[in-house]
Amino acid sequence: MLLDSTIDELLTIRYADLQRFSQASPRLRRFLNETEYDVATGSYTRNGQPVPDAEIKQILELEQQRITRQFEDATTEYLDGDITVEEWERRIIDEQKTAGIIAVLFALGGIAFLMSNRNRGVILRGVGDRLRASGKGVSGFGTLLSNGDRSPKRLKAYVRYKARDIRPTFNSVAHEGRKLAGYNEGRRFLDPSVVKHCESCPGYERREWVPIDEIVPVGVDCECAGRCKCWVQYRFNLNREGPLRAIRNTNSLNQQFFN
Numbered sequence: 545m546l547l548d549s550t551i552d553e554l555l556t557i558r559y560a561d562l563q564r565f566s567q568a569s570p571r572l573r574r575f576l577n578e579t580e581y582d583v584a585t586g587s588y589t590r591n592g593q594p595v596p597d598a599e600i601k602q603i604l605e606l607e608q609q610r611i612t613r614q615f616e617d618a619t620t621e622y623l624d625g626d627i628t629v630e631e632w633e634r635r636i637i638d639e640q641k642t643a644g645i646i647a648v649l650f651a652l653g654g655i656a657f658l659m660s661n662r663n664r665g666v667i668l669r670g671v672g673d674r675l676r677a678s679g680k681g682v683s684g685f686g687t688l689l690s691n692g693d694r695s696p697k698r699l700k701a702y703v704r705y706k707a708r709d710i711r712p713t714f715n716s717v718a719h720e721g722r723k724l725a726g727y728n729e730g731r732r733f734l735d736p737s738v739v740k741h742c743e744s745c746p747g748y749e750r751r752e753w754v755p756i757d758e759i760v761p762v763g764v765d766c767e768c769a770g771r772c773k774c775w776v777q778y779r780f781n782l783n784r785e786g787p788l789r790a791i792r793n794t795n796s797l798n799q800q801f802f803n
């Protein structure tokens with residue numbers, strides 16, 4: 545019930561709500577204020593210079609740490625007996641929603657693009673589905689807790705695990721953004737410098753160009769949750785029918801890279 549209403553709120557979100565959510569991350573607001581986002585390429589520039597990919601990854605890392613702290617605070621309060629298990633669940637699900645919205649805004653260059661895009665429902669529904677899957681786990685864990693399993697160690701490990709969701713959410717929203725921009729093919733590569741990948745990543749490698757829907761965004765459905773250096777490349781291929789064929793400027797869609 546709580547989860548359903550949380551997701552409904554997400555799907556009907558308004559500008560003012562997004563502004564409120566973006567307050568949760570001063571780091572993101574600062575970043576969006578000082579950069580420009582290019583819809584066609586899905587990339588950021590600052591003073592005309594491309595923002596390095598390492599900076600994007602660093603922000604995601606710091607956001608994940610911030611969310612982890614929020615989760616841990618709620619968990620400590622629960623373990624200290626200051627809040628009930630229901631309140632704990634609500635706090636975690638609320639924080640997950642906030643983290644999801646922050647990931648959306650970060651992946652798509654801020655509120656304006658999201659609100660002006662008539663396909664935003666597709667993106668928000670995708671985030672809602674992720675939230676639903678993850679939130680069900682939270683409720684299940686809450687039930688375990690109320691049945692007497694209060695192992696603080698396990699609970700803390702669990703919330704740290706949940707906080708990792710921001711990276712795959714960011715990557716899957718960015719992937720949707722590429723589709724909305726008109727790209728129709730992708731390739732995905734494993735980090736060649738790494739010997740031991742997580743169990744799932746090697747299965748997602750696509751060395752040849754494939755339809756964009758066959759590309760699994762980095763971190764989605766995988767054990768490392770995108771802590772690897774797998775990377776995805778997108779292009780527009782006129783000879784392949786894509787999700788969007790009515791594209792005004794195909795030149796801008798050639799050979800764009802996204803990690």
Ligand SMILES: [Zn+2]
Nearest residue numbers: 742745766768
């Ligand atoms: Zn992986």
Ligand SMILES: [Zn+2]
Nearest residue numbers: 745772773774
């Ligand atoms: Zn990987």
